[in-house]
Amino acid sequence: MTERILIKGGIVLTQDDSLGELNGADVLVEDDMIAEVGRDISAADAQVIDAAGDIVIPGFIDTHRHTWETSIRTCAPDYSLGAYFAGILDKFGPAYRAEDVYAANLWGALECLNAGITTLVDWSHIMNTPDHADAAIRGLDESGIRSVFAYGFPNTSLQDWWFGPDYAGSRLTTSGEEARRIRTQYFNSDDGLITMALATRGTGYCVEDVVRYEWELARELGLNITVHVAMYRFGYTKLQLRRLKEMGLDFPNTTYIHSSHLQDDEWAMVRDSGSNVSFAPQVELQMGHGWAEAVKALDYGVPIGLSSDVATTTSADQFTQMHAIFASERARRHEIAWDDGLEWNELESKLINARQVLQWATIGGAKVAGLDARTGSITPGKKADVVVIDGSAVNVAPVIDAAGAVVCAADISNVKHVLVDGNVVKRDFRLAASLDEPRKRVEASRDHLISKFGEPEAGWLTASADREVATA
Numbered sequence: 023m024t025e026r027i028l029i030k031g032g033i034v035l036t037q038d039d040s041l042g043e044l045n046g047a048d049v050l051v052e053d054d055m056i057a058e059v060g061r062d063i064s065a066a067d068a069q070v071i072d073a074a075g076d077i078v079i080p081g082f083i084d085t086h087r088h089t090w091e092t093s094i095r096t097c098a099p100d101y102s103l104g105a106y107f108a109g110i111l112d113k114f115g116p117a118y119r120a121e122d123v124y125a126a127n128l129w130g131a132l133e134c135l136n137a138g139i140t141t142l143v144d145w146s147h148i149m150n151t152p153d154h155a156d157a158a159i160r161g162l163d164e165s166g167i168r169s170v171f172a173y174g175f176p177n178t179s180l181q182d183w184w185f186g187p188d189y190a191g192s193r194l195t196t197s198g199e200e201a202r203r204i205r206t207q208y209f210n211s212d213d214g215l216i217t218m219a220l221a222t223r224g225t226g227y228c229v230e231d232v233v234r235y236e237w238e239l240a241r242e243l244g245l246n247i248t249v250h251v252a253m254y255r256f257g258y259t260k261l262q263l264r265r266l267k268e269m270g271l272d273f274p275n276t277t278y279i280h281s282s283h284l285q286d287d288e289w290a291m292v293r294d295s296g297s298n299v300s301f302a303p304q305v306e307l308q309m310g311h312g313w314a315e316a317v318k319a320l321d322y323g324v325p326i327g328l329s330s331d332v333a334t335t336t337s338a339d340q341f342t343q344m345h346a347i348f349a350s351e352r353a354r355r356h357e358i359a360w361d362d363g364l365e366w367n368e369l370e371s372k373l374i375n376a377r378q379v380l381q382w383a384t385i386g387g388a389k390v391a392g393l394d395a396r397t398g399s400i401t402p403g404k405k406a407d408v409v410v411i412d413g414s415a416v417n418v419a420p421v422i423d424a425a426g427a428v429v430c431a432a433d434i435s436n437v438k439h440v441l442v443d444g445n446v447v448k449r450d451f452r453l454a455a456s457l458d459e460p461r462k463r464v465e466a467s468r469d470h471l472i473s474k475f476g477e478p479e480a481g482w483l484t485a486s487a488d489r490e491v492a493t494a
């Protein structure tokens with residue numbers, strides 16, 4: 023029997039160009055699908071979720087998060103990127119057991135659902151053993167979130183797996199065999215709630231034999247690639263995408279994370295190859311990656327998604343990302359305008375706006391995750407990934423411009439109802455899942471990981487650990 027849910031009378035920001043924004047509209051969900059969107063839908067047998075005065079949006083998409091780091095949340099608030107590599111990847115990575123990855127992935131995915139993130143790209147470079155991979159997938163699966171498991175590489179020994187002088191080590195083949203096993207065992211179909219991508223290192227970060235190996239592996243397995251590029255001083259002058267193109271590895275549907283210092287020919291390469299970018303604006307500002315080049319991406323017509331990256335250093339929700347990119351990219355344009363002596367009207371045309379930011383957090387993110395045929399907008403025929411934002415909250419009411427309310431006023435506390443794949447995973451501000459056991463597990467994981475490095479105190483993971491970077 024078809025199960026029907028009617029989300030009734032909300033301000034529906036569909037993020038579907040043909041449907042637009044609808045006041046006092048209904049969304050009818052049948053099983054896992056959005057069946058109908060419009061006013062006065064009659065569905066007598068449906069369970070009703072009253073959304074009068076509330077704002078209905080498609081679920082947010084986080085296009086890149088190292089979910090395994092949820093166990094060590096905010097252990098490193100003051101880090102720049104160099105210290106992060108030394109302090110988090112080199113120190114903590116090797117100490118992770120499979121059970122730590124499971125605890126972190128489950129807790130991090132529940133955190134997403136609570137914050138209205140219905141799709142998560144889990145960038146999992148903690149594949150230290152086969153058990154770690156199984157544990158990561160199990161955590162995602164038990165949460166009920168839609169996700170892309172981006173299978174990465176191990177973090178097993180100091181400087182071994184990222185920036186090391188020679189990555190073509192003995193583990194390389196194992197890594198490929200493992201990727202094949204995961205593809206066959208868990209992702210024989212690309213239609214499930216969890217799908218697979220390949221999280222790679224890339225040019226300028228490791229020897230080119232490894233780059234070619236990983237790109238060819240992605241092609242063999244039919245997976246999209248997601249890769250960090252052009253960030254901080256590591257990526258500032260490397261021209262990583264120029265090199266990738268020279269190598270003939272400018273594959274379509276690749277996600278270039280950060281992309282802070284791409285040159286114009288590299289932006290053209292992203293566009294021409296049919297690829298996209300994921301900006302993590304809060305962490306980019308804090309850690310020194312560079313600016314989230316939203317206007318540049320718009321100029322080139324490159325799809326934009328937003329991402330949270332690391333829970334070690336920033337809050338990991340899409341409200342934070344929307345605030346960060348909205349403020350930083352407008353601040354930068356204002357500064358450029360003053361320096362160039364632009365007139366007011368010339369400046370206004372270069373300022374990003376709230377509706378664009380909301381698009382990037384939803385349908386833009388779905389394009390980046392490769393799932394826009396399935397999610398990212400409230401469109402009949404798509405999966406029912408829907409979020410209701412409380413329009414009566416003290417920090418949201420009175421609502422005048424609903425997109426403005428979501429982007430500029432709302433926060434996690436206003437996420438009232440969340441549906442993933444037609445399942446109500448959060449209702450009336452409460453997650454359906456019990457949090458007690460997952461929290462105990464992630465706290466035990468924290469205790470284990472922290473015990474490896476002594477008692478925390480102020481500055482305990484010294485930022486001076488900034489490592490020398492080998493150039494490949």
Ligand SMILES: [Zn+2]
Binds near residue numbers: 279
């Ligand atoms: Zn990252």
